[in-house]
Amino acid sequence: MQRQIKTVPAKQASIEQAFERYYPAVFRYFRYRGADPDTANDLASATFERALKNLSRYDPHKAPIQAWLFAIAHNLGINHWKAEKQTVPLDEDFSIPDDPTLEQAIMLDQAKEQVLQALECLDSRAREILALKFGGLLNNRQIAELTGLTENNVGIILYRSLLKLRSQLATIQPEAQHGQ
Secondary structure (H helix, E strand, O other): OOOOOOOOOHHHHHHHHHHHHHHHHHHHHHHHOOOOHHHHHHHHHHHHHHHHHOHHHOOOOOOOHHHHHHHHHHHHHHHHHHHHOOOOOOOOOOOOOOOOOHHHHHHHHHHHHHHHHHHOOOOHHHHHHHHHHHHOOOOHHHHHHHHOOOHHHHHHHHHHHHHHHHHHHHHHHHHHHHOO
């Protein structure tokens, strides 16, 4: 009796590998955009569900799978926040070292709060671009393709947003020190 071996189609195998590789980045993208951990998890999962459902439409010659996944995530986010008409503040999921000391934990918590406070000074387009860059780990060209901006414009927005964040953090840090 000859045994039949079930094979996995190449595209399905690639989406499984993409899930393993890019799920954390998609999750971070939604956290940078302001989703709470549960919502970010739901949206990241929905991104991969939609990718799996539309796998036949994916053309690796047009875009790498990472860019395709973030296009899906971007559209899901737009729909989500249109329905919500607000964003939930980011409050967790920054890297924390294993077994931090009490002092490290307090310092990380304060730094996280300062960054969150500073992010609020940016407009939604700047937060979106920062989320794609640092949460989604996309390059400027991929961000430009997703947002419809030029690559140069993305770079300028990133540069100005980071300057504004640095400036905002510089004003927040002295206030935090005076409060202690």
